[in-house]
Amino acid sequence: xxxxxxxxxxxxxxxxxxxxxxxxxxxxxxxxxxxxxxxxxxxxxxxxxxxxxxxxxxxxxxxxxxxxxxxxxxxxxxxxxxxxxxxxxxxxxxxxxxxxxxxxxxxxxxxxxxxxxxxxxxxxxxxxxxxxxxxxxxxxxxxxxxxxxxxxxxxxxxxxxxx
Ligand code: ATP
Numbered sequence: 001x002x003x004x005x006x007x008x009x010x011x012x013x014x015x016x017x018x019x020x021x022x023x024x025x026x027x028x029x030x031x032x033x034x035x036x037x038x039x040x041x042x043x044x045x046x047x048x049x050x051x052x053x054x055x056x057x058x059x060x061x062x063x064x065x066x067x068x069x070x071x072x073x074x075x076x077x078x079x080x081x082x083x084x085x086x087x088x089x090x091x092x093x094x095x096x097x098x099x100x101x102x103x104x105x106x107x108x109x110x111x112x113x114x115x116x117x118x119x120x121x122x123x124x125x126x127x128x129x130x131x132x133x134x135x136x137x138x139x140x141x142x143x144x145x146x147x148x149x150x151x152x153x154x155x156x157x158x159x160x161x162x163x
Contacts, residue, residue: 001088006103007063008051010153011076012134013110019134019157021150022072022115023047023141027127046142047132049149051103064106072129073117076108079163082152085145105149107156109163 011022026048050071054063061078068076082105091097116129132140134157137150157163 001100002091002097004099004101005054005060006051006101007054007060007067007106008049008103009064009068009076009106009108010049010082010137010149011068011072011074011108011110012153012157013131014163019154020131021134021137021153022050022068022074022110022129023132023137024050024071024125024129025127026125027123047137047140048142049105049146050129051105060104061106064104065108068108069113070122071118071126072115074113074115075111077111079107079109080156081105082107082149082156085143085149087143087145103145105146107153 009022013020013022024047026046050068052063052067052071054060058066061081065076065078068074084102084104086100086102088098088100091099115131118126118129134150134154138147138154141147141150
């Protein structure tokens with residue numbers, strides 16, 4: 001099976017004593033079957049975490065920081081690794097190959113920039129980037145693996161009052 005390695009981020013920001021997380025709404029036409037089912041079920045756009053393929057010569061945390069910048073418009077600092085998620089999907093292009101995918105996720109802290117201020121060409125992948133309450137993220141995110149990452153981020157901030 002073809003393999004893909006990606007990396008992404010759970011970017012958190014504290015505002016008025018509450019933690020917020022950067023999420024993206026992928027454009028409807030590019031979302032897969034699971035995502036479309038989820039959209040129908042909840043009646044609102046699918047939410048996902050920013051992520052992307054690790055480029056040759058790039059280290060996974062570098063990819064995660066770059067993808068966060070490109071897909072959300074914000075710059076962040078690495079806090080810790082949250083974990084790896086794995087899934088299999090079927091390509092909708094080419095000869096419809098099955099892909100085994102591993103995505104490493106990192107907890108990051110917001111540094112600068114405005115959410116959703118992204119390059120025009122990124123609109124192919126991102127309809128909108130926005131802050132959601134970290135507390136709500138495990139429910140709002142569409143995919144099981146990403147829900148787990150948000151849950152780990154929640155546990156991390158609860159255990160690290162110094163953040
Ligand atoms: P990348 O963001 O890594 O460049 P991509 O946008 O090319 O990747 P994916 O986001 O992996 O591709 O989406 C490919 C397929 O897998 C889509 O059908 C999508 O709905 C589905 N998918 C995406 N994330 C997950 C996940 N965490 N669990 C299960 N299926 C997922």
